[in-house]
Amino acid sequence: MALATIRGTAAVFGDHVSADVVLPARHSFLQPEQMAEQVLMDLGPEANRKVREHPIIIAGEAFGYGTGRESPCRALRAAGVRAVIAKSFSRLFFRNALNNGIVVLQCPALASQPVTDGDEIELALAEGWARWKGETFAIAPFTDVVAKIVEAGSLINYGRQLLAAEKA
Amino acid sequence: MTGKTLAQKVLERTSGRSGLAVGTIVEATPDFSYSHDYAAWAIDAFEKMGATRVHRPDRIAVCFDHGIPPNSAKDANSLKRVREFVRRHGFAQFYEAGTGVAHQVMVEQGWIVPGSLSVCNDSHACSGGSVGALALAVGETEVGFLWAVGRLWFRVPATRKMVLHGRLRKGVYAKDLMLEIARQLGVLGALYEVLEFQGDALPALSVSERFTLCNMATEVGAKGGVFPYDAVTAQFVQGRAKLPFEPVHSDPDAQYCAEMQFDLGTLEPMVALPGREDSGVSVTEVAGQPIDQVFIGSCTNARADDLHIAADILRGRKVHPNVRLIVTPASRQAELDALKNGDIEALVEAGATLMPSGCGVCAGTHQGVIADGERCLSTSNRNMPGRMGNKNADILLCSPATAAASALAGCIADPRLVT
Numbered sequence: 001m002a003l004a005t006i007r008g009t010a011a012v013f014g015d016h017v018s019a020d021v022v023l024p025a026r027h028s029f030l031q032p033e034q035m036a037e038q039v040l041m042d043l044g045p046e047a048n049r050k051v052r053e054h055p056i057i058i059a060g061e062a063f064g065y066g067t068g069r070e071s072p073c074r075a076l077r078a079a080g081v082r083a084v085i086a087k088s089f090s091r092l093f094f095r096n097a098l099n100n101g102i103v104v105l106q107c108p109a110l111a112s113q114p115v116t117d118g119d120e121i122e123l124a125l126a127e128g129w130a131r132w133k134g135e136t137f138a139i140a141p142f143t144d145v146v147a148k149i150v151e152a153g154s155l156i157n158y159g160r161q162l163l164a165a166e167k168a
Numbered sequence: 169m170t171g172k173t174l175a176q177k178v179l180e181r182t183s184g185r186s187g188l189a190v191g192t193i194v195e196a197t198p199d200f201s202y203s204h205d206y207a208a209w210a211i212d213a214f215e216k217m218g219a220t221r222v223h224r225p226d227r228i229a230v231c232f233d234h235g236i237p238p239n240s241a242k243d244a245n246s247l248k249r250v251r252e253f254v255r256r257h258g259f260a261q262f263y264e265a266g267t268g269v270a271h272q273v274m275v276e277q278g279w280i281v282p283g284s285l286s287v288c289n290d291s292h293a294c295s296g297g298s299v300g301a302l303a304l305a306v307g308e309t310e311v312g313f314l315w316a317v318g319r320l321w322f323r324v325p326a327t328r329k330m331v332l333h334g335r336l337r338k339g340v341y342a343k344d345l346m347l348e349i350a351r352q353l354g355v356l357g358a359l360y361e362v363l364e365f366q367g368d369a370l371p372a373l374s375v376s377e378r379f380t381l382c383n384m385a386t387e388v389g390a391k392g393g394v395f396p397y398d399a400v401t402a403q404f405v406q407g408r409a410k411l412p413f414e415p416v417h418s419d420p421d422a423q424y425c426a427e428m429q430f431d432l433g434t435l436e437p438m439v440a441l442p443g444r445e446d447s448g449v450s451v452t453e454v455a456g457q458p459i460d461q462v463f464i465g466s467c468t469n470a471r472a473d474d475l476h477i478a479a480d481i482l483r484g485r486k487v488h489p490n491v492r493l494i495v496t497p498a499s500r501q502a503e504l505d506a507l508k509n510g511d512i513e514a515l516v517e518a519g520a521t522l523m524p525s526g527c528g529v530c531a532g533t534h535q536g537v538i539a540d541g542e543r544c545l546s547t548s549n550r551n552m553p554g555r556m557g558n559k560n561a562d563i564l565l566c567s568p569a570t571a572a573a574s575a576l577a578g579c580i581a582d583p584r585l586v587t
Contacts, residue, residue: 016355016444018552025234025533026557028206029246042559062356065389066552067531068291070209070307088356090389091323092291096307144193145321159217159313 006083006103006123008055010115010132015060017043019093022064022072029071032078039075052079056121058111059086064093073100083123085130087111098146099155105130110137125150171419173327174283174394175362178302178416182285183322190425192324198314199284200227200411204270204527205234206289206308208246211253213312222257223318227411229261230254231273233526235533236265257315268499268525269467271295275379276501281405281413282397287311287320292467292549297382297394298375300401300415302362304392325391326425327362327418332369334433339584341477342377343469343547343567345430346384347438347448352428354446356389361425363393364418369432370395375404376471383468384549387445437570437583440551442543442562447551451570451582459545459564461538462487462575463556464515465496465523466530466548469568472505474498474547478572479511481586487519488578494536496523518575532557545580547571 021042027035040047051057057076063086064072073096076084083103097104103125110130115121122131123139130137142150152158172180180188182196203210207230214222222228230250238244247265254262260279267273271292280286282300287293289308296303306320314320336345349363363385365378373381378395385393395401397415405413437451464470464478475497487493495515497503503525506512516522523529529536530548537557538544544556544563551563566574569583576586 016552018555020532020550020552020555021559024554024557024559025531028533029208029242042554062389065355066291066550066555068289068293068305068307068386069206070289070309073307088359090356090386091360091391092305092307092386095310099307099309145195146193155307155309155313156213156216159213159219159316162317163218 010119011050011054013059018066019064019072023075035075036078055082057084058115061087065090068092070096073097101154171421173418173422188324190326195319198287201287202229207250209308210312213309219316222315225258228259231263231270232265236526271467272498278408278410281409283416291386294385294392295383298378300397325362329424329427330365332367336432341567342380344438350446351448353388359389440565457580460542461492461544463546468549469547470498472502474568475506478568479514481572482518483514490578493520493575495520
């Protein structure tokens with residue numbers, strides 16, 4: 001499967017939104033739909049509403065840093081988030097998001113633009129660019145096994161493919 | 169050919185590749201992996217992948233620590249499911265709730281050994297660097313993937329040389345050094361790097377103090393922290409190591425991405441202000457500020473030596489009536505040591521509430537939650553909003569000495585002034 005093109009509207013956040021803010025630990029074991037109701041609620045109902053409405057998050061520095069729990073990423077996925085573009089990420093958020101089918105792109109050039117909630121964003125992963133208001137920004141390609149996980153759609157899908165190939 | 173760092177050597181051995189440049193993505197088979205309550209998610213992933221056989225169960229352990237003892241039937245059922253899976257697949261070791269925080273237990277029980285690659289689905293997995301391991305955090309799904317497939321991907325990290333000189337002065341501890349490191353680096357200042365500690369200060373730093381430093385490597389964005397194997401490590405692992413090991417050292421001509429120097433003799437007790445771990449200031453700047461709760465616990469600072477420091481300050485005295493003191497030993501072993509030497513007695517007599525060993529209060533999963541507008545001074549590792557279960561409360565970080573001195577004073581207090 002080729003790497004997808006993702007089109008969608010933006011939900012914009014600032015710097016240092018920690019993973020504990022994305023989803024507090026006490027909600028780790030909720031069902032996906034309940035997680036979607038709680039995601040980013042520590043920033044208020046408006047933050048929750050916009051992230052459920054817009055599938056592409058644009059954020060500043062260190063989005064999702066802190067706890068290595070995976071539930072914040074599951075919650076974002078349950079809310080319909082397909083991509084996060086930020087100035088920087090912690091390594092655990094990067095891994096956890098990709099493994100749960102959320103494309104994570106470090107792109108300070110785009111993340112520094114005055115993007116507003118609801119703006120259209122287009123991501124062409126195979127071609128390596130992102131577009132906002134007619135402007136194009138380069139994004140680094142995924143390589144090696146990481147590209148395979150992104151292509152498979154999640155780490156679980158990738159694992160399933162590997163195990164099926166072993167059995168065949 | 170330039171030399172290699174410890175991290176490069178460990179990843180070369182466990183990936184079967186050589187000449188690994190920084191930034192290369194490799195697939196490696198860890199020597200050991202462990203998990204906690206959130207193994208439930210790893211089981212989900214394992215089963216969804218259609219896996220039936222766990223790779224190398226003799227190199228896997230589970231220790232319940234996050235939500236223990238469970239608060240609800242739902243949580244209890246989840247733990248039960250993990251217990252049954254662990255037994256069915258013959259994992260090397262299972263530690264029941266109350267044994268301790270998994271990171272502490274795995275080092276204390278000798279599962280994490282020098283020169284090894286250890287992974288865990290928890291950000292503070294980096295604690296294992298305290299005994300010279302490359303100890304890395306991954307996600308819960310990744311642990312399930314590791315069980316099913318037998319390997320995980322890692323990016324070969326750059327290594328930052330952290331040179332420690334001199335000796336800590338009275339009232340100043342490893343935690344204060346770590347808060348100073350965080351202040352200088354920022355919360356992602358060492359992103360993807362391994363912090364390798366060196367310098368003439370090392371022989372005087374115990375494995376417990378090294379643990380505090382490696383534990384919070386993740387708080388500066390680092391992939392890991394590591395202390396080279398030396399006489400201190402050798403003495404610690406002697407008779408404790410449960411797996412064969414071979415210590416690994418960085419070559420003298422290894423490439424480092426950066427170098428930082430710290431004179432331990434100039435450090436002061438530090439307090440990280442609410443919101444960010446890198447917001448540390450000298451305790452003298454905030455002494456006298458109000459607090460409502462003091463928490464001495466977490467994998468960062470609740471070992472027997474930490475409890476001893478706190479007990480020495482509180483022995484024969486009372487916690488200030490305006491403050492609640494919660495003490496959670498890092499492990500049952502730490503608690504036993506502190507029971508036998510009278511430290512727990514001193515803390516409880518002073519008015520501390522003793523909690524079962526685990527992550528609860530620090531992780532904000534259950535118990536010890538603070539009210540709106542309250543401030544908790546904590547020996548743990550994180551103080552971002554909502555961390556301890558309430559976004560409308562503030563968390564400040566400090567050493568066990570500063571925590572104990574403040575519990576006594578009823579406000580933030582300099583431990584050097586306690587007589």
